[in-house]
């Protein structure tokens with residue numbers, strides 16, 4: 001048996017690291033157990049947006065109709081592998097059932113609170129620590145080819161304005177003036193100044209080094225097998241490299257969280273939502289602001305040190321196969337919006353699994369069955385953005401018994 005720690009975090013993604021940060025601030029000793037390398041999951045090659053204006057859940061009115069229409073046209077960024085996988089089918093049915101105004105309103109309110117909380121915490125994090133990650137506050141530019149969609153976005157924006165996250169409409173000339181890298185046949189753009197961006201793999205690396213200096217212990221290549229549970233308490237975690245004991249445990253295994261749900265008797269309706277990215281040197285005429293290509297659901301993120309195209313959503317189970325056709329769609333999609341959509345050389349082609357819940361809300365809760373187990377997963381498309389809020393909330397639950405924000409919308413009771 002390895003020596004005791006106050007807290008063991010299973011899963012070394014951005015959520016696990018953020019939990020470690022706030023716990024270490026409280027003088028808690030922390031060990032992270034990671035099956036591969038720290039930051040090797042979804043937290044590595046994502047688009048790097050701190051997308052604070054991402055208040056509206058994916059499941060909102062009209063989404064199913066819109067995606068069916070786009071699938072028929074062959075323009076959808078969504079792919080669902082034909083399957084008899086019952087949990088996936090049940091998940092998709094529940095997702096569709098949540099595409100209504102009541103859920104959108106409730107989920108937006110809940111997301112808004114944790115997004116704002118995360119924003120403030122990121123502000124403090126970057127002001128107090130020298131974390132190298134190409135962090136910039138430049139907003140996001142939503143680009144539209146289709147005039148009708150551009151105009152329809154007005155009602156989406158009116159909804160966002162209720163939360164103080166509204167964007168500014170730009171006609172073609174104004175958009176070109178703000179971002180000369182975009183093509184001249186753009187119908188219009190909405191510029192949201194509230195979003196920030198950074199290079200996620202640099203954030204993971206730099207934050208990890210900072211935490212190691214402050215005492216974080218990391219076990220890599222140490223896949224969790226199961227937990228040893230006695231009288232409603234977890235005693236230790238069994239991994240391929242040994243047993244580790246602690247007073248409290250955090251499950252932060254992202255899309256893989258359901259693997260252990262049977263032993264823990266938990267309901268964790270998470271499906272892996274596969275996405276792709278290509279990382280390159282910056283193109284000659286690179287965009288300077290992260291651009292979201294609305295009709296394609298693709299993001300182009302420029303950094304001082306590089307450039308990334310990312311997006312697509314595939315429900316095809318746990319697979320890390322790099323589908324070249326899906327990857328090439330990132331480039332062909334970007335060609336429609338940017339004059340120089342690719343940079344050379346291509347440095348990395350990547351795929352990652354987002355932990356998707358059917359109501360598009362994360363799970364941040366204490367286990368109802370093991371009172372020293374805390375769950376932090378299901379962050380879907382926003383795990384990077386919500387990392388600080390989640391980490392602080394989990395740390396407060398462990399250290400003070402309660403979080404500063406209302407976690408009821410993120411509890412497992414809802415399933």
Ligand SMILES: Cc1cc2nc3c(=O)[nH]c(=O)nc-3n(C[C@H](O)[C@H](O)[C@H](O)COP(=O)(O)OP(=O)(O)OC[C@H]3O[C@@H](n4cnc5c(N)ncnc54)[C@H](O)[C@@H]3O)c2cc1C
Nearest residue numbers: 011013015035041042043046047049224254275383384385
């Ligand atoms: C293409 C793409 C673009 C995205 N863009 C953005 C964006 O711009 N902004 C944003 O906010 N979010 C974005 N996301 C979402 C974001 O990447 C995720 O929500 C976030 O990374 C989830 O973090 P995590 O720590 O929960 O999961 P992960 O980073 O996947 O970490 C979980 C870790 O747990 C480990 N693990 C799993 N099982 C075990 C086990 N049994 N034992 C030990 N370790 C285990 C895994 O190896 C992994 O390292 C994007 C995602 C994708 C795919």
